[in-house]
Each structure stands twice: as C-alpha cells, then as structure tokens.
Amino acid sequence: MPLSWVSPGVAYLTRGLLSIIFPVASSVIIIVRLASLQGFRVSPWHLSVVVLSAAPLGFAAFVLADEMLQRRKAGRLGARLIPRVRGKWPGNLDKVVNIILRSENEYLGRPMLDEIEELGPTVNFRLFWEDDILTTEPQHIKAILATDFDNYVKGAKFRRAADSVLGTGVFNSDGETWKLHRTMTRPFFTHDRISHFDIFDRHADHAIALAKKRFRVGLAIDFQDLISRFTLDSASEFLFGHCIGSLSAELPFPCNTTESTNSTQENNAAAAFADAFSRAQQAICRRIIIGPTWPLTEILADSTTQHMKVVNEFLDPILEDALQKHSTAANLDTNENADDQTLVDHLVNLTSDFKIIKDEALNILIAGRDTTASTLTSAIYLLAMHPEILTRLREEIISKVGLTRMPTYDDIKGIKFIQAVLNETMRLFPAVPFDVRETIHDTTWTSPEPGKKPLFVPGGVVINYSVFLMHRRTDLWGPDALEFDPDRWLDERVQKYLIPNPFIFLPFNAGPRICLGQQFAYNEMSFMLIRLLQNFSTITLSPEPAMCPPAWWAEKDGRQAIERFRPRNHLTLYAKASLTLVYFPAI
Secondary structure (H helix, E strand, O other), X not given: XXXXXOOHHHHHHHHHHHHHHHHHHHHHHHHHHHHHHOOOOOOHHHHHHHHHHHHHHHHHHXXXXXXXXXXXXXXXXXXXXXXXXXXXXXXXXXXXXXXXHHHOOOOOOHHHHHHHHHHOOEEEOOEOOEOEEEEOOHHHHHHHHHHOHHHEEOHHHHHHHHHHHHOOOHHHOOHHHHHHHHHHHHHHOOHHHHOOOHHHHHHHHHHHHHHHHHHHOOOOEEHHHHHHHHHHHHHHHHHXXXXXXXXXXXXXXXXXXXXXXXXHHHHOHHHHHHHHHHHXXXXXXXXXXXXXXXXXXXXXXXXXXXXXXXXXXXXXXXXXXXXXXXXXXXXXXXXXXXXXXXXXXXXXXXXXXXXXXXHHHHHHHHHHHHHHHHHHHXXXXXXXXXXXXXXXXXXXXXXXXXXXXXXXXXXXXXXXXXXXXXXXXXXXXXXXXXXXXXXXXXXXXXXXXXXXXXXXXXXXXXXXXXXXXXXXXXXXXXXXXXXXXXXXXXXXXXXXXXXOOXXXXXXXOOHHHOOOOHHHHHHHHHHHHHHHHHHEEEEEEOOOOOOOOOHHHHHOOHHXXXXXXXXXXXXXXXXXXXXXXXXXXXX
C-alpha cells in the first residue's frame, strides 16, 4: 500500500526505519566481512553491540560533522554562525518543552522574545540538532521577501505539514506552480471588482441586525465569531458567487448565561463548514510548531482528514456547479460577462483541473476570511480599550458619511483616520504574526550589530520571521512602540521611522509574494468599521473569565500587563476563548 494512503505517522516511521535499517545493515555486513577476512569470529553478543550502537553513533558523527562543516562554510564567506539558543538537555529538549508549556497561558511570542532579548534579533533555536532560525530584523526579512527572494521558498517541510489542507494553492507552492497560481489569480483583484460594496453592505446589515437582536435581550455577543461569519459570507459570495450563509446559524451565547446555543448551530451546514475550516488550520499550525517530527503525533490518522471531509462536502458541489455552468456556456457559445465573474468563474476559464481550482479557491478563501476577521477583531478590541479614539473616529465617520448612508470608495479614501486606526491595529496585532520559509543555498545576512561579521545562513534550513515581534520593537518604532496610537501614522513619526525603513511594517508581506487582496482587505475592513460605528456609539468589553488573561499577566511589563484578551495564532492571529463584547446602541 502506498505511503500516501496511510497515516502520516506510519509513513514517517516507515521512512525513518528504512533510512536506519539500510545503513546499519550495510555497516554490520562490512564489519562482519572485515572480521572474517582477518580470521576473527563475530559472536552474537558483539553483533548486538554493533547493531545497537551503529545508529546513535552514526547520528552523533553526523551532528559533529554538520557543526564542523557549517563553521568551515561560514569562515569561507567571512561570516559567523547565528547566535544559538543553549538548553540544558540534549537537542534543546528543555527549550521545546518550555515553549509548548508556556504557549498555553503565556503572552503570544513571549518564549521567543526571551531568547531574542538575550541573543539579539536573529537567533537559531537549533531544536533536536536541526537549525530553526527566527528573525525580527527588517534587513533580514527584506532579503527573505524581496532582495534575495529566489533563495527562500515555502519548502518541502511546510508543504508536507500543510498539503492536506492547502494542497498546491498559492500559499503552499513554489516555483512554476506558484507562478501559475499567482498569474491566474492576480487579474481578478482589479480596482473595479474590489470597490463594489453591495456584498459588504448586505452581510454587514445582517451581522449588525443579529448583534442588535442579542443586545435587546441584554446579552453580549462574541464579536470574533460574528465578524468571522461576516467575512466568510462576504468572501464566499465575492469569490464563489455563492454565499456560505454562516450568519444564518444561531449566535453562540456568552459563557456566563444560562442560555444554550440553539441546535440550529449544530445542524447548520455553513456553521459546520466554518468550524471544520478553522480546525483544519489549527492542525496545520500545530504541525509547524512541533516541527519535522509532527507525524509522530498522528500515528493513527491524519488530524485534518475529518475536518477536510466536512469542508469538501460543502465546497465541492459549489465548484462542480461552476465547472458545469462554464461547460454549458462553452457548448452554447455564450459569452460570459467578465465584470460579473467570480474568482471561480475566472479560474474555470483558465483551467478545467478541479484540484487546481479547489486548492486556489481554498487558499484565497483563507486569506479573504481569516486575515480580515483577525484585524477587525483586534481593531474593535483596541477601540473598546481606547474610547477617546473610538469617539474621534465615529465623529469623523458621521461628518463624512452620516448615520445611515452606505459608504463609497471615495468616502473610505477621504477618512484618513480610519486607515490610521487600521494600520496601527495591524502594527500591534498583524493578522499573520509568524511566517516561515526554507533556504535553498547557503547565504549571509548583514550583522544587526555594527562592526561584527555577517551571519551565516545554511541552505536547506527553516527560517521563521515574525512581523508581530518586529512591529513592537522600540528601536524601530520609538519608545512608545507598545502603545496604541493611530496618530503615529499622521504625524512626524512616519518620516522619522517608517519612510527611512519601510520594511519595519509588513502586515501584507512584501516582494513578489505581497498580498494580492491588500486593497480589498482595506476596503472591507473600513466599510465594516464605518457601518458598526454608524450603529453603535460605544463598545464595552464583557468581563468573562474565559476571555480574561491570567491575573499574573498584570505583574509583567509592556502590553502583557494591560491586555484584556489573550492573543494566539494558528495560521492567523485570533483571540483565545474568543472576544466577547457589549455594545450600547447610538442615540
């Protein structure tokens, strides 16, 4: 049976055992043969010692040889090794355990930040004797995303972890496959398409009506859940021409009420799709955090299979219908209006390969739903924390748009403060806080410490970069970097910090892989903020224990001391235990 048909764990163990058995068997045969030529008889006991010691001794020799080779290569390039995290246990096992245990209740990125504060903005965690590099240095991230783009790929390690969900889509491909998906998708995100707001308006009205219904009975809402439904329904209609209808399911009730969520939630196909979609992404993130040995945690079955079955059962008929309509139109020689085409319509005009269409549609749906929902959740949280900024933004919205009129593209462009609020939100809480690449060839990075040798980066290693940690560096953004202050985008601080070094702000990535839907996201987020503040004058956080961080956070420094929600991430940033809010309608 092919290994692709069995669980990831079984396939991983099979490959691993084969990689050990052949070298060990070869070594034993050679030793026995040499001994016999010298007239020595090898006893079963001696043979057992050789067999049992061959693998660990061989691995130790490999680790030492790799260390020496790296130092030699670095020396030839006039570079030095990246500072390494030094744990107390072999393979930095204690550091792995520490990161996993602390990630449950610690502030996002704190375990990594502890190492960065000691070793510098670029560190090598060297987990299980394998290079695992993390950087928050703008110069290095610029090389990864732009100036040395061809040397940094998603890579086989990320692809193996994400393949069961993302397939060969644009976020999980390299080379010609990536270029194909990028070329296919780019023409769809034109100005004319992304500035039609009827879809946003329809789903915004639905979401706000649901919120008001809940407020009328004196209950709070889970804003993260509500806004994720809004972005999912908007994105699915925009991309597929078929609204998933997640807003039709009953909203969950707060944990501190005696109410229970209506059974409609459990039986609603759209809600099931949304939940399965999120859980599949969480499984990918878990694999990436664990690293190359993640299949060992999925011995019995692929952890994404059950979730993707739900996703496929919902999505496949939509895509098959689009293919059928295209085939019928082609047979009838009917000219389809390009202005009315959805992304799926656009894709089926370019290829009839169902897998390519599906993989690309799912990838773009993740981008269209999750990143926008993440930023809007963070924006509402920050506005609730800063009522003076909310009041100022609302006053500007009412003065430019009024209390009832649907905003236009020109309205959004004219409200400068709304973009400042969104930029500041994405600076503190970027939707993709951590991202990953893999190097192809050996290279060097400029030393972040003036006067020191450049850093040596080996080929074939995993590179993690964090815009979340970079966006909060006081040496890059000033002493108030941890404060929420939208005015930094409107005053002299733009000239002082951002203009001289634009790579310090990368919420949409940069270079050839820059987000195609950047302007679409700004439009949708701005539109929804305007609609919300046309309807609600104040926003209050509900003090649900499940949402609140542990009490000991208040004893820490920086944002951790003042935060009233727990930021976490899978592929995108989200609020752990969700984000429950109480709105008070405008008068």
